Amino acid sequence: xxxxxxxxxxxxxxxxxxxxxxxxxxxxxxxxxxxxxxxxxxxxxxxxxxxxxxxxxxxxxxxxxxxxxxxxxxxxxxxxxxxxxxxxxxxxxxxxxxxxxxxxxxxxxxxxxxxxxxxxxxxxxxxxxxxxxxxxxxxxxxxxxxxxxx
Numbered sequence: 420x421x422x423x424x425x426x427x428x429x430x431x432x433x434x435x436x437x438x439x440x441x442x443x444x445x446x447x448x449x450x451x452x453x454x455x456x457x458x459x460x461x462x463x464x465x466x467x468x469x470x471x472x473x474x475x476x477x478x479x480x481x482x483x484x485x486x487x488x489x490x491x492x493x494x495x496x497x498x499x500x501x502x503x504x505x506x507x508x509x510x511x512x513x514x515x516x517x518x519x520x521x522x523x524x525x526x527x528x529x530x531x532x533x534x535x536x537x538x539x540x541x542x543x544x545x546x547x548x549x550x551x552x553x554x555x556x557x558x559x560x561x562x563x564x565x566x567x568x569x
Contacts, residue, residue: 470542479559527555
């Protein structure tokens with residue numbers, strides 16, 4: 420009888436150890452999570468691995484004088500209400516052939532995720548010189564109005 424149980428015990432041990440290894444490696448989802456939760460978790464991991472440079476207001480000013488492409492990742496309505504001088508609406512922009520072209524993305528401000536998402540998208544497409552101005556339109560317009568009286 421014992422000889423008949425050994426193959427079942429070995430198979431069970433392999434099954435449970437493989438499941439544990441997969442969970443440790445982060446390669447699978449727990450059975451108590453829905454498929455959409457697992458997909459969202461995996462997409463978030465992918466987003467975290469795609470990195471871009473973050474720049475400050477002063478760095479953006481310098482890059483603008485150097486002719487860097489500045490892209491507004493907000494919607495057309497927001498862009499039409501106000502944007503950084505010389506910025507192009509990303510939705511209407513044709514990406515350059517040169518994948519090392521410096522590009523700066525911005526959106527509404529620090530809590531807006533449109534610029535980081537757009538930056539990750541172009542990095543996925545092979546562009547290498549991608550930056551995000553996290554201060555966005557909110558910081559840019561505040562800085563402009565605070566210096567207007569000078």
